[in-house]
Amino acid sequence: MNVKDKTIIVGVTGGIAAYKTAGLVSKLRQLRADVIVVMTDSACRFVTPLTFETLSGRKAVTSLFDDRPSPEPRHIAIADAADLAVVAPATANILAKMAAGIAADALSTTLVALDAPIIVCPAMNARMWRHPTVEQNIRTLRERGVTIVGPGEGWLACGEKGIGRMADVDEILEAIAQR
């Protein structure tokens, strides 16, 4: 997909790699995409919404519940507008929610309401990545047509070497281009 003039949801969840997603949002904007960043509560502990708001030029969505009355619930409006969603980093938690269809917060609810293609970029400790439930959830998402990008091997924030690093921004952009 050529992202020019397309609306891309960037879902950010609570992992150290969330700081790298700032670079992804910046690149998407440089490619003239309209970017809506949706953050979990945990993501907001790692990177502030202000960072993503400045880079995307839009208010980051951090809650399902809008202060202002609107004709359509926020998660439905966002899901309707989206041409593609990228979840980066994707925690073990959001993978489980997506696989089970749990709609518990702004991001997971928006993803359940979404018809557009989804790309997820998992990032986690190597033991978490190899946990049978995580492997099962990844299989489920793949079978459903979700594109999984990464994770790669290397230095992990937990101080170990192994598999679990979030894919690089260029690899994610390449996966978006191929959708």
Ligand SMILES: Cc1cc2nc3c(=O)[nH]c(=O)nc-3n(C[C@H](O)[C@H](O)[C@H](O)COP(=O)(O)O)c2cc1C
């Ligand atoms: C310092 C720190 C780093 C973390 N890094 C990750 C990570 O890379 N991947 C992951 O799946 N969980 C990680 N977690 C755990 C998640 O933040 C936790 O499971 C949280 O509930 C995820 O919520 P969310 O999926 O709604 O963002 C980390 C937690 C802490 C405190």
